[in-house]
Amino acid sequence: MHIVVCVKQVPNTTQVRIHPETHTLVRDGVESVMNPFDENALEMALQLKESHPDTVITVLTMGPSQAEAVLREAVGRGADKVMLLSDKALAGSDTWATSYALSQAIRTMSPRPDLVLFGKQAIDGDTAQVGPSVATWLALPCITCAFGLEVADGRAKVKRSFEDGYEILEVALPCALTVVKEANVPRMASLRGKMAAKKLVIEPTTAEMIGADPANIGLLASPTRVVSILSPPARSSGVKWQGEEPADMARKLVEELRQRKLI
Amino acid sequence: MALQIDLDLCTGCGACVAVCPFCALTQRPSDGKVEVNEACTACGACIEVCPVGALSLPEPTSPAAAGQSETHRGLWVFAEQRGGQLQDVTFELLGKGGELARELGVEVGAVLLGHQVDACVGPLFEHGADVVYVVDHPALAAYTAEPYAEAMSALIKKHRPEIVLAGATSIGRSFIARVAIEATAGLTADCTELAVDPENRCLIQTRPAFGGNILAAILCPNHRPQMATVRPKVFPQPAPVEGRTGRRVDEQVELKDPVVRVLETVDAMQHEVNVAGAEFIVAGGRGVGGPEQFKLLAELAEALGGAAVGASRAAVDAGWISSFHQVGQTGKTVRPKVYIACGISGQIQHLVGMNSSDTIIAINKDPDAPIFEVADIGIVGDLFVVVPELVKALRKAQ
Ligand SMILES: Cc1cc2nc3c(=O)[nH]c(=O)nc-3n(C[C@H](O)[C@H](O)[C@H](O)COP(=O)(O)OP(=O)(O)OC[C@H]3O[C@@H](n4cnc5c(N)ncnc54)[C@H](O)[C@@H]3O)c2cc1C
Ligand SMILES: Nc1ncnc2c1ncn2[C@@H]1O[C@H](COP(=O)(O)O)[C@@H](O)[C@H]1O
Numbered sequence: 228m229h230i231v232v233c234v235k236q237v238p239n240t241t242q243v244r245i246h247p248e249t250h251t252l253v254r255d256g257v258e259s260v261m262n263p264f265d266e267n268a269l270e271m272a273l274q275l276k277e278s279h280p281d282t283v284i285t286v287l288t289m290g291p292s293q294a295e296a297v298l299r300e301a302v303g304r305g306a307d308k309v310m311l312l313s314d315k316a317l318a319g320s321d322t323w324a325t326s327y328a329l330s331q332a333i334r335t336m337s338p339r340p341d342l343v344l345f346g347k348q349a350i351d352g353d354t355a356q357v358g359p360s361v362a363t364w365l366a367l368p369c370i371t372c373a374f375g376l377e378v379a380d381g382r383a384k385v386k387r388s389f390e391d392g393y394e395i396l397e398v399a400l401p402c403a404l405t406v407v408k409e410a411n412v413p414r415m416a417s418l419r420g421k422m423a424a425k426k427l428v429i430e431p432t433t434a435e436m437i438g439a440d441p442a443n444i445g446l447l448a449s450p451t452r453v454v455s456i457l458s459p460p461a462r463s464s465g466v467k468w469q470g471e472e473p474a475d476m477a478r479k480l481v482e483e484l485r486q487r488k489l490i
Numbered sequence: 491m492a493l494q495i496d497l498d499l500c501t502g503c504g505a506c507v508a509v510c511p512f513c514a515l516t517q518r519p520s521d522g523k524v525e526v527n528e529a530c531t532a533c534g535a536c537i538e539v540c541p542v543g544a545l546s547l548p549e550p551t552s553p554a555a556a557g558q559s560e561t562h563r564g565l566w567v568f569a570e571q572r573g574g575q576l577q578d579v580t581f582e583l584l585g586k587g588g589e590l591a592r593e594l595g596v597e598v599g600a601v602l603l604g605h606q607v608d609a610c611v612g613p614l615f616e617h618g619a620d621v622v623y624v625v626d627h628p629a630l631a632a633y634t635a636e637p638y639a640e641a642m643s644a645l646i647k648k649h650r651p652e653i654v655l656a657g658a659t660s661i662g663r664s665f666i667a668r669v670a671i672e673a674t675a676g677l678t679a680d681c682t683e684l685a686v687d688p689e690n691r692c693l694i695q696t697r698p699a700f701g702g703n704i705l706a707a708i709l710c711p712n713h714r715p716q717m718a719t720v721r722p723k724v725f726p727q728p729a730p731v732e733g734r735t736g737r738r739v740d741e742q743v744e745l746k747d748p749v750v751r752v753l754e755t756v757d758a759m760q761h762e763v764n765v766a767g768a769e770f771i772v773a774g775g776r777g778v779g780g781p782e783q784f785k786l787l788a789e790l791a792e793a794l795g796g797a798a799v800g801a802s803r804a805a806v807d808a809g810w811i812s813s814f815h816q817v818g819q820t821g822k823t824v825r826p827k828v829y830i831a832c833g834i835s836g837q838i839q840h841l842v843g844m845n846s847s848d849t850i851i852a853i854n855k856d857p858d859a860p861i862f863e864v865a866d867i868g869i870v871g872d873l874f875v876v877v878p879e880l881v882k883a884l885r886k887a888q
Contacts, residue, residue, distance in 0.1 A: 240701030240839070291528035319492040319532035322677065323670065352699055353819065354679035359635065359667035368636055368749045371664035384753075389660050390766055390822070391814060392758040396634075398750045408820075409813060446492035446532045447548070450676025450713035453533040456511060457705045459698065462845050465866035469857055476869050477879035480851065481887050483867060489828050489849060490794065490887070 228282045228378070230272045231333055231340040233361070234265040234301060236294040237351040261297040264346025266413035268406040271376055272344055273305045273414065279378065283307050285336060289317060289328055292431060299424040303416030310336075313431040316439075319446025322352075326360030328444055331437040333365060342383070343403040347372055355405065362403035369403040370396055374410035492532045492547060497523050499544035506536035506545060511704065533706070559691050561650055562714035565591040568642070568656035568666070569602040569614055569622070572633070576610050578727060578767060579657030583720060584618040585728035587655055590686045590693070597621055599651065603641050605631035611738060616730040621737045623649070627745050633661055634750040639668035644743045646673050651715050653693050655684075658719035670717050676710030677717040682724045693718065702819055702842030722766065723825035724846065759814050763791075763798035771826045773800030773817055773844070774810075777833020777854065777873060781810040786877050787832060793884040800824065800844075802834045818843035832873045836861025853877065 238257050261269075269286065276282040286301040288294050289312040298309040312332050320328060333343060343365070345358030355371070362369035374393075375386035381400050386393045388407050416424070434444055442448060468476050484490045493514075502522030507515045514530035517523065524544075537545045567583040569576060584598060591598045600619035602610055605628050614622050623645055629637040638661075646654065646669065654669075656662035658680040670677035682705075683696035693716040695708045710716040765771055772791045774784055784799065791797035800822075801815040817824055819839040829847035834840060836852070836859055844850070845864050852865035853873045862868040869876055 238700070240703065313528065315528055318528055318530050322667070322679075323674075326671065348820075350701060350820075352679075353701075355663050356667040356670070356677060356679055359664060360671050363639070363668040363671040368634075369664070369668070370750060371635070372660055387660075391764050392756050394752055394756070395754040396750050397753055450674070450710045451678055451708050452711060453531070453706050454709050455538070455707045456533060456535045457696075457707065459702065459705050459842075462850075462864040464863050464868065467857070467862055467865070467868035467870065469870040473871050473875040474879045474883075476871065477876060477883040480867060480869065480880060481883040484828070485887070487849065490884070 228275070228279050228342070229285065229336070229338050229340045230275065230282060230342045230344060231285045231287055231336065232265070232269045232272050232301070232306070232344045233287050233329055233357070234269065234297050235262045235288060235346070235349045235351075236260070236290055236297045237262045237349055240350050259293070259296065261300055262346050262349045264348060264350075264406060264408060265297075266346075267408055267410045268344040268346050268404075269301055269304060269306065270411045270413040271404075271406050272342070274411065275342075275376065275378060276305070285310065285340070287312065287329065287332055289313070289325060289332070295429045298429060299427060300416065302427055303420035303424040304414055305417070305420055309427070309429060311429050311431050312437065314434040316434045316441065316445050319449060320444060321449035321451045322354050322356040322360055323450055324444050324448045326357050327364055327448075328434065328437070328439055329357070330361045330364030331439045332432065333361070335437050339401065341400045342378075343367065343401070345403065345405045347405045347407045358403060358405035365403070367401055367403045368398050369405070370398065371405045372407045373404040374407050376404065376410075493526045493530050493536070494546045494548065495524055495526060496544045496546075499542045500524055501542055501544075503541065505539045505541065509535050509539050511535060511700065558712065558714035559652070562652040564596045564599055564649070564651040565594065565653040566599045566601055566651040566655065566715075567619070568654070568662060569600040569610065570657050570659060570661055571602070571604055571607055571610050572661070574604070574607055574609060576613055577657060577659065577722075579659060579662075579720070579722040580614070581617045581727045582722065582725040583655050583657065584614070586684060586720075586725040587653075588618040588728070590653070590684060593686050593688050594652075594691060596652070599623055599649075601625075601642060601645060603630050603638055612735075613730065615736045616732060616734050617728055619736055621739060623739045623741055625741050625743050627743065629745040629748050632748075632752040634748045634752065635665040635668060636750065637745045637748050638665040639672065640745050641743050642666075642669045643672040645741060646715060648741075652691060654715045654717045656717075656719050658721045662719050666717065666719055673715060673717075674713060675715050675717045676713050677719070678708045678710075679719050681718045681720045684718065684720065692716070698819075698842055702838045721823045723823050758812065763796060765798040765800045765815055765817060765824055766822045768798035768824070769827045770794050770797030771800045771817070771824055771828070771844075771847075772797050772830045772832065773802065773834060774805055774832050775802035775834030775840075776804040776808070778805060778810065779833075783874075784811055786874070789881050790830070790877050790884075793881045794828075800829075802840050831861050831865070832877060834861055835859045836864065
């Protein structure tokens with residue numbers, strides 16, 4: 228089996244803050260990490276490989292040259308092959324153009340994958356669009372928010388999470404999945420893996436090498452345009468009660484709720 | 491590279507470097523003038539702050555899309571139904587969509603996909619749809635992304651709407667991305683604000699990014715339709731107008747058999763109140779300390795007459811409560827009348843999911859917890875003391 232896992236390098240968003248006075252992003256010391264949901268997608272592939280030893284896992288990322296760090300991390304955990312799609316011509320791609328480029332990259336891979344895995348969403352943009360969009364370019368079915376994957380006889384059985392429950396679905400391979408956090412607990416890189424990752428030579432793949440139509444990539448091909456960046460409106464705070472008897476504060480709160488006609 | 495830098499104008503002041511959200515701008519050591527690297531996403535944040543106008547972006551024009559703003563008319567809302575039950579977000583979108591459509595001088599269409607879902611048509615008219623397009627097909631009986639995308643794409647091709655809105659729900663987000671590729675349309679995910687510019691008929695889409703730390707305004711200047719998914723609960727539901735009706739259009743669409751088969755549906759929240767639609771929510775975070783202690787919150791919920799129990803991600807990750815209860819960026823967006831946060835610090839990722847609640851009450855023993863910055867009523871105290879007192883006081887008040 229050949230599994231392609233698409234991973235993205237993202238800034239650790241818990242550390243990104245808006246400066247209260249200048250309204251600009253404060254990102255001093257913000258580290259880049261593998262998108263957390265992509266760790267779950269990779270882990271899903273690694274677990275499948277444990278039960279299907281003839282499996283090859285290729286990890287694909289599109290991004291600036293420093294994004295190779297996530298590929299090394301993936302190899303450290305047990306991925307077999309990597310592709311770093313990196314080209315100035317791809318800069319400014321929105322989900323439409325990104326998904327086209329990733330699909331072209333996957334088309335050049337041999338053998339064609341049986342499974343293409345994505346994280347549920349990337350935590351920088353949070354769009355959750357790239358997975359189903361790549362699948363559309365590749366004419367593959369796509370199950371979003373997946374966990375609990377079982378593969379047998381060329382078919383995948385998988386759970387798909389909903390707002391208030393889940394469904395059990397079945398689909399023939401090849402197919403695409405976007406993976407949720409509930410799927411598994413990602414492993415750490417092994418010592419042997421780390422050695423392999425260190426030795427890895429990563430040559431970037433260019434847009435030309437994947438036969439990408441220049442009209443479909445980069446900023447100019449992207450239908451959406453970010454026109455401005457604002458800081459979220461602050462909600463002003465009300466009263467704060469401190470240093471009073473808990474029972475008194477509780478009574479005051481019930482009184483307040485009553486007066487506001489909330490209870 | 492997309493961003494253009496006029497090095498003759500650049501004074502090396504560094505203002506753009508400081509605002510770039512992506513660390514894509516650096517100053518040359520030789521003369522301090524600015525260079526751009528591959529991390530640039532052409533967001534444009536730097537252009538506004540450049541005091542000398544040295545930065546610019548070329549206007550994107552796609553020959554395929556040229557003139558589409560003339561050929562496409564009308565605003566559509568995807569009418570999401572599950573098991574024949576229209577979802578609230580559909581009504582919220584019909585309300586907001588109606589406002590936008592009036593500004594553009596066009597009709598609001600609702601697209602109803604499913605099998606034997608006639609009962610849904612009336613409520614769509616009553617909540618503001620002028621036209622309801624119905625595709626009734628056995629392939630649409632159980633939701634799977636592929637036939638839903640096929641049906642929606644076929645209707646878009648035929649009727650050419652200029653705007654298509656869907657709820658940012660697990661269904662909406664999973665099939666609409668396929669439609670956007672097939673329609674060569676821009677798609678903006680998870681919007682929290684929408685407006686239109688009647689002049690160029692552009693939809694102005696605002697959405698949080700970077701975990702809610704920033705808001706981005708997004709346009710699709712040259713492509714039609716302009717597509718967006720919208721968070722549930724960010725727009726109010728319009729009051730239904732009883733007896734209001736409109737045009738029903740039944741569409742025959744050829745659909746392939748579904749490739750994904752639904753074997754079983756499991757309702758994991760059977761006996762609990764779903765936070766997504768609740769009017770009262772009692773939410774717990776890491777401060778609650780364990781699964782047993784969540785019972786304390788359930789008691790408070792009960793004393794409030796059947797509130798839902800919500801949770802921060804920290805509580806969910808610790809395994810104290812199931813992820814269906816999680817509120818926030820990677821959980822649910824809620825808009826209750828009253829949100830009581832107990833032992834939740836109020837990180838931005840949690841706040842983006844609940845800060846449009848009508849009244850926020852916070853109980854936290856740390857007086858500096860950020861949750862107090864958004865709370866209407868903040869109680870500094872130990873939740874294990876305050877919550878039982880609150881339960882007592884509520885019971886007494888009844
Ligand atoms: C990509 C991403 C997505 C995320 N999505 C979400 C999301 O959807 N939802 C979400 O909630 N978080 C989300 N987070 C996590 C978020 O950043 C915070 O880590 C999380 O919200 C913290 O939860 P908490 O407030 O319960 O825990 P903490 O930050 O640990 O706060 C616990 C609070 O409890 C108080 N406390 C302790 N004991 C008591 C007591 N006895 N009485 C009263 N108060 C007490 C403490 O003073 C403290 O303020 C996300 C993070 C990332 C990176
Ligand atoms: N530049 C990229 N390179 C590789 N995979 C990506 C990239 N962008 C998005 N993805 C994949 O698509 C998923 C969804 O991303 P998004 O649509 O941006 O939320 C991610 O979890 C990744 O698996």
